[in-house]
Every structure is written in C-alpha cells, then in structure tokens.
Amino acid sequence: MKIAVCVKQVPDSWAEKKMASDGRLDRAGVDAVLNDLDEYAIETALSLVETHSPTGETGEGSGHTITVISMGPARASEALRKALSMGADDAILVSDEALAGSDALATSKILASVIRDGGYDLVLCGTESTDARMSVIPAMLAERLGYAQLTFAGKVAIAGEKIEISRQTEFGVEEMSAELPAVVSVVEKINEPRYPSFKGIMASKKKALLTKSLADIGLTANEVGSSAAWSAVKDSLPRPPRGAGVKVTDDGHGGEQLVAFLAERKLI
Amino acid sequence: MISVLILVDSAEGKVTKATAELATFGSRLGEVIAVICSSDAALLLPQLSTMAISKTITVTGVEFGKFSTGALSAALAAIVEKDSPAAVLIASSARGKEIAGRLAVRIDSGILTDVIDLDAELVATQSVFGGSTTVHSAVVHGTPVITIRGNSVEAIIGSGPLSHEDFPFIYDGADRARVISQAPAVKGGRPELTEAAIVVSGGKGTDGNFAPVEALADALGAAVGASRAATDAGWYPHSLQVGQTGKTVSPQLYVAAGISGAIQHRAGMQTSKTIVAINKDPEAPIFDVADFGVVGDLFAVLPQATAGVTARKSS
Ligand SMILES: Cc1cc2nc3c(=O)[nH]c(=O)nc-3n(C[C@H](O)[C@H](O)[C@H](O)COP(=O)(O)OP(=O)(O)OC[C@H]3O[C@@H](n4cnc5c(N)ncnc54)[C@H](O)[C@@H]3O)c2cc1C
Ligand SMILES: Nc1ncnc2c1ncn2[C@@H]1O[C@H](COP(=O)(O)O)[C@@H](O)[C@H]1O
Numbered sequence: 001m002k003i004a005v006c007v008k009q010v011p012d013s014w015a016e017k018k019m020a021s022d023g024r025l026d027r028a029g030v031d032a033v034l035n036d037l038d039e040y041a042i043e044t045a046l047s048l049v050e051t052h053s054p055t056g057e058t059g060e061g062s063g064h065t066i067t068v069i070s071m072g073p074a075r076a077s078e079a080l081r082k083a084l085s086m087g088a089d090d091a092i093l094v095s096d097e098a099l100a101g102s103d104a105l106a107t108s109k110i111l112a113s114v115i116r117d118g119g120y121d122l123v124l125c126g127t128e129s130t131d132a133r134m135s136v137i138p139a140m141l142a143e144r145l146g147y148a149q150l151t152f153a154g155k156v157a158i159a160g161e162k163i164e165i166s167r168q169t170e171f172g173v174e175e176m177s178a179e180l181p182a183v184v185s186v187v188e189k190i191n192e193p194r195y196p197s198f199k200g201i202m203a204s205k206k207k208a209l210l211t212k213s214l215a216d217i218g219l220t221a222n223e224v225g226s227s228a229a230w231s232a233v234k235d236s237l238p239r240p241p242r243g244a245g246v247k248v249t250d251d252g253h254g255g256e257q258l259v260a261f262l263a264e265r266k267l268i
Numbered sequence: 269m270i271s272v273l274i275l276v277d278s279a280e281g282k283v284t285k286a287t288a289e290l291a292t293f294g295s296r297l298g299e300v301i302a303v304i305c306s307s308d309a310a311l312l313l314p315q316l317s318t319m320a321i322s323k324t325i326t327v328t329g330v331e332f333g334k335f336s337t338g339a340l341s342a343a344l345a346a347i348v349e350k351d352s353p354a355a356v357l358i359a360s361s362a363r364g365k366e367i368a369g370r371l372a373v374r375i376d377s378g379i380l381t382d383v384i385d386l387d388a389e390l391v392a393t394q395s396v397f398g399g400s401t402t403v404h405s406a407v408v409h410g411t412p413v414i415t416i417r418g419n420s421v422e423a424i425i426g427s428g429p430l431s432h433e434d435f436p437f438i439y440d441g442a443d444r445a446r447v448i449s450q451a452p453a454v455k456g457g458r459p460e461l462t463e464a465a466i467v468v469s470g471g472k473g474t475d476g477n478f479a480p481v482e483a484l485a486d487a488l489g490a491a492v493g494a495s496r497a498a499t500d501a502g503w504y505p506h507s508l509q510v511g512q513t514g515k516t517v518s519p520q521l522y523v524a525a526g527i528s529g530a531i532q533h534r535a536g537m538q539t540s541k542t543i544v545a546i547n548k549d550p551e552a553p554i555f556d557v558a559d560f561g562v563v564g565d566l567f568a569v570l571p572q573a574t575a576g577v578t579a580r581k582s583s
Pocket of ligand 2: 006007008035037038041069070071072107111124125126127128129130132133134135136137138
C-alpha cells in the first residue's frame with residue numbers, strides 16, 4: 001500500500017494571529033509548526049502500516065510506504081522533517097515563489113498533481129489547517145482525483161482493497177465504505193500521535209525530502225498563486241477587543257447577579 | 269433578473285433554520301432558487317412556504333443519502349451550468365463546506381467559507397483567527413460559492429416559492445464512497461447546538477456532573493455544549509464539543525461554566541453576542557472574553573441562577 005499524508009506548516013495555534021497589510025496572514029514573529037491536526041493523520045498512516053506490514057515496519061521492503069506531502073514556503077521542510085522523525089518514509093515539498101497567495105483551489109490542484117504522479121492508494125489528511133480553517137482540501141482532492149471521499153473519520157480499517165471508516169456527523173454515527181483509492185481525513189479523537197523518538201529523529205536526517213518547483217509538477221504560475229487566486233481579501237481589521245466585562249466574585253449572590261445581568265441585557 | 273441558488277439544508281426530514289438564513293442573504297442579491305437534493309423532497313417542500321424563495325428545484329434520480337458529498341456537488345454544478353446564477357449559497361456545516369469545495373472545483377470558481385455577512389455586491393464578511401479579526405473578501409473568478417455560518421442573520425419571512433421545477437439528474441459516480449449504516453444521534457428535547465439562541469457549556473470544572481449545566485440550559489431553553497476536556501473524558505458526546513475541532517457557535521448568549529477558555533475553545537465561541545463565564549479561578553482566560561464573569565464555584569452559582577431564571581419566568 002502506498003500512503004500519502006498531506007501536511008501543512010502553520011503558525012502555532014496557541015499563538016494569537018493577525019493579518020499583515022497585504023491581506024495575508026502575518027507569519028513573521030509567530031512560530032511555525034506542523035499543523036497539530038495533521039499529526040493524527042500521520043499517526044493513522046503509521047498504525048495502518050504497523051497492522052498490515054508483515055514485519056510491523058514501514059518502507060520499501062515491507063510493501064508499504066508513507067510519503068508526506070506539503071505545499072508551502074521553503075521552511076515548511078521543518079514540518080516534513082517532523083513527520084519523517086515520527087516514522088514516515090519520505091517527503092515531497094512543493095515550493096515556488098509563484099505559489100505565494102494560493103487559495104484552496106490552487107492548493108488542491110498542486111497537491112492533486114503530486115498525488116496523481118505518485119499513484120497513492122490512500123491519501124490521509126487532517127480535518128482542517130488551524131490557520132485557514134476551511135476544511136475543504138480533502139473534499140477538493142477527492143473531487144480532483146476521482147478518489148472516494150471519506151472524511152471526519154474517527155476509525156479507519158482496511159481489508160484488501162476495501163476501506164471502512166466510522167464517523168460522527170450532524171446526523172449521528174455513520175459507517176462508510178469504499179474501494180481504494182480514497183482520500184480520508186481523520187478527527188483528533190482517532191488516536192494519540194506519537195512523539196518522535198531519538199532514533200526517529202536521527203533516522204529522519206537520512207530520509208529523502210524532495211523539493212519540487214511548479215515546473216517539476218507540470219503546472220504554470222498563472223494556474224496557481226495569488227494571480228490565479230479566485231477569491232481576494234479587500235480589507236481586514238482587528239475586531240475591537242471585547243471590552244473587559246464586569247467580573248464579580250461570588251459572595252453567595254453570584255447566581256442572582258448573573259440573572260440580573262441577563263435581565264438587564266434583555267436575554268431573559 | 270439575477271438569481272441565486274441556495275442549497276436547502278435539512279436534518280431528519282426537517283428543513284433547518286440555516287435554510288431560511290441562506291434565503292435571507294440570497295434575497296439581498298436577487299431571486300432565490302432553492303435546490304432540494306434529498307429523497308425527502310415531498311416532506312421538505314411545504315416547509316419552505318414562508319421563506320424568501322421565488323422558485324424551487326427538486327433534483328430527482330439519485331438517492332443522495334447513500335452517497336457522500338460527490339453527488340450533491342455534481343447536481344448543483346449541473347444546475348449552475350443551466351441557470352447561470354450570480355452565486356451559490358450553502359450552509360457552513362462540515363458537510364456544507366465539503367459540497368461547496370467540490371462544487372467550486374467542478375465549476376472552476378472561487379469559494380469563501382464561514383461567511384457571516386454578505387452585501388448586495390457579493391462582498392463577504394468573515395471572522396477569522398477565532399474571532400479576533402474581521403475580513404472582507406470577494407470571489408473574483410467564476411460563480412461565487414459561499415458558505416454561510418449559522419445564526420449570522422435574522423431570517424426574514426417571505427412569500428414562499430411561486431414556481432417549481434423537477435431536475436432529472438444522473439450521477440456520474442465520481443465519488444464511490446457509500447454510507448453503509450447510520451445510527452441517528454440520540455436527541456434530547458434541546459435545540460440543535462449550532463442553531464440555538466442560547467448555549468450553556470460545561471468543562472472540566474463540572475467534574476463529570478453536567479446536571480447543573482443542563483438545569484440552567486433547560487430553564488433558558490438553551491442547547492448544551494462542552495469543552496474538549498469534557499468530551500475527552502466521556503462526560504458528554506463529541507458531537508456537542510464547542511471549539512476549533514468541534515462546533516462553531518455564535519448564539520445571542522454563551523454561558524461557559526468550569527471552562528478555562530483555551531484558545532482552541534474560544535475559536536468556537538468567541539463570536540457569540542454575549543458571553544458569560546463562571547470559573548473558580550479569577551485568572552482563567554475565559555474572563556478576557558466574558559461580558560459578565562462570576563468568580564466562584566459553578567455548583568453554587570449555576571443552581572442559584574437557574575432558580576432565579578425559573579422564578580422570573582413564572583412571575
Ligand atoms: C489540536 C487541538 C484541538 C483542540 N480542540 C478543542 C476544541 O474544539 N474545543 C475545546 O474546548 N478544546 C479544544 N482543545 C483543548 C484545549 O486546548 C483545552 O485543553 C480545553 O479546552 C480545556 O477544557 P476545559 O476548559 O474544560 O478544562 P481546563 O482547562 O482543565 O479548565 C477547567 C476550568 O474549570 C475551572 N473549575 C474547576 N472546578 C470548578 C468549579 N467547581 N466551579 C467553577 N470552575 C471550576 C478551573 O478553574 C479551570 O479554569 C484542543 C486542543 C488541541 C491541541
Ligand atoms: N498547503 C498544504 N499542504 C499540504 N496539505 C495541506 C495544505 N493545506 C491543507 N492541507 C491538508 O488539508 C487538510 C485540511 O485543510 P484546510 O482545508 O486548509 O482546512 C489539512 O489538515 C492538511 O491535511
């Protein structure tokens with residue numbers, strides 16, 4: 001089985017974020033990390049291989065490989081290295097000056113082209129990138145590739161050519177199934193991502209991390225990047241901070257004070 | 269006349285409030301055409317009679333429930349091609365966003381998600397970074413595909429559809445994923461989390477006892493939510509988690525009890541109109557976003573508030 005995991009480097013989700021004057025996320029001064037939601041996808045890939053590989057190990061000899069794929073600036077290679085140190089086999093970074101300002105349509109086009117090229121059976125994603133927060137890339141990849149779409153999976157199992165997932169939706173618990181190839185996004189409840197071991201970190205330094213330009217993947221600049229972005233930010237303003245409200249300490253009347261506040265605001 | 273497509277959103281045979289909100293935004297732009305992609309069409313149609321909708325289109329020929337989002341986006345794409353609307357509006361649920369994403373790819377158009385306001389020139393307002401920044405943007409290519417966050421507008425009453433069309437459609441089957449079983453969520457008598465005007469949420473501070481949270485919610489006619497610490501502990505269903513990896517809610521009133529207010533929790537509730545917090549720790553970050561905070565024990569404050577609300581209602 002050839003597995004691809006799409007991972008993004010994002011500003012640390014624990015940090016406050018703001019917009020730069022060009023209408024893009026201000027990335028300077030915020031630590032960049034591997035999107036924490038993508039770690040669950042990496043862990044899913046590793047545990048699937050551990051279940052299905054005869055030796056419990058991944059890599060060429062086992063018949064199973066895990067490739068991590070990202071689109072982003074050169075430093076996104078740090079996020080890929082982290083994925084390699086967790087146990088993925090190799091990595092592909094699509095990075096090109098012309099990619100700055102790409103929207104979800106362009107991002108999905110680029111990722112789809114790399115995935116098509118590699119002929120993966122299973123594509124794993126997180127449910128959202130903590131900066132863009134669109135949750136659309138996995139569905140867009142399925143559409144572009146013609147792969148089955150199985151999103152928001154809380155459980156994933158593979159038997160032969162068949163994949164089954166279980167997920168929690170607005171409608172309750174759903175079991176879904178499809179023949180491979182498939183695009184699967186996983187929720188954060190699915191597992192507990194492992195920490196890279198010392199051995200894993202050392203080994204990752206020798207693993208292949210291939211950087212590709214747009215030309216390498218057969219796309220041109222006017223198909224992607226901000227010149228081809230199909231939505232544009234007109235302006236952005238920090239929302240006026242919520243004026244620090246009233247804070248009372250409960251002296252036996254806290255609940256009554258709360259009710260008085262709700263009544264004053266006409267909420268009850 | 270300019271027309272706008274909206275995708276009718278429904279759950280278990282009931283048209284959701286989100287649909288009326290989509291119609292309201294759509295009517296700012298032109299004539300609203302409501303598309304029903306559901307095997308329950310006959311059940312849903314009459315429910316649109318007081319919405320700001322001019323026409324309905326029922327897509328016949330596919331059993332949508334059995335497929336994932338592929339068939340829906342393909343059907344919408346075919347209608348876009350036929351009717352050339354000015355925009356397509358879809359509810360910003362997890363499923364709605366996926367349909368929108370696939371549709372945007374199919375019709376080669378720009379997409380905006382989680383929009384909270386839309387003007388007659390199709391300039392959209394979004395609230396990003398957990399509500400700390402407001403962005404105005406527009407689609408500059410193709411037929412704008414826009415998903416609208418629930419509770420962003422007061423839905424208007426309209427005359428309901430004047431005409432109806434059946435749209436025969438055969439799905440090319442590009443998405444081969446199938447639903448094999450569905451166990452409906454167990455529903456209490458409470459309103460749906462993302463639609464509710466009031467949400468009362470409990471966190472780790474409840475120590476697994478949600479009774480005081482539920483009692484206040486019921487007195488207020490509110491939905492109950494939970495922090496991830498509470499859903500991880502198994503105290504409350506994951507489907508009711510509020511936050512970055514749970515639901516995004518934007519009610520008139522949000523009450524957080526025993527919730528510290530971690531950035532991932534705030535990302536899902538910070539755009540609520542009024543926020544109230546009850547927490548033992550005066551330094552809890554939830555107080556930074558609260559309009560009214562009570563530093564105290566939720567097991568004392570909530571029952572007293574519940575009694576107060578009940579007393580007011582009966583007087
Ligand atoms: C990738 C990722 C995604 C996440 N997604 C989400 C998400 O979607 N939603 C979410 O909520 N979190 C999410 N989190 C987790 C988040 O970081 C916090 O850990 C979580 O929100 C904490 O929940 P809590 O406030 O209930 O618990 P705690 O942080 O433990 O806070 C409990 C609070 O209760 C107070 N308290 C205790 N006893 C009482 C009492 N008797 N009366 C009053 N107050 C009391 C304490 O003072 C404390 O402030 C995510 C984290 C990660 C890494
Ligand atoms: N630039 C990117 N490179 C690689 N994967 C990405 C990128 N952007 C998004 N993804 C994947 O798509 C998922 C959903 O992202 P989004 O639709 O941006 O919220 C993420 O969790 C990643 O798995």
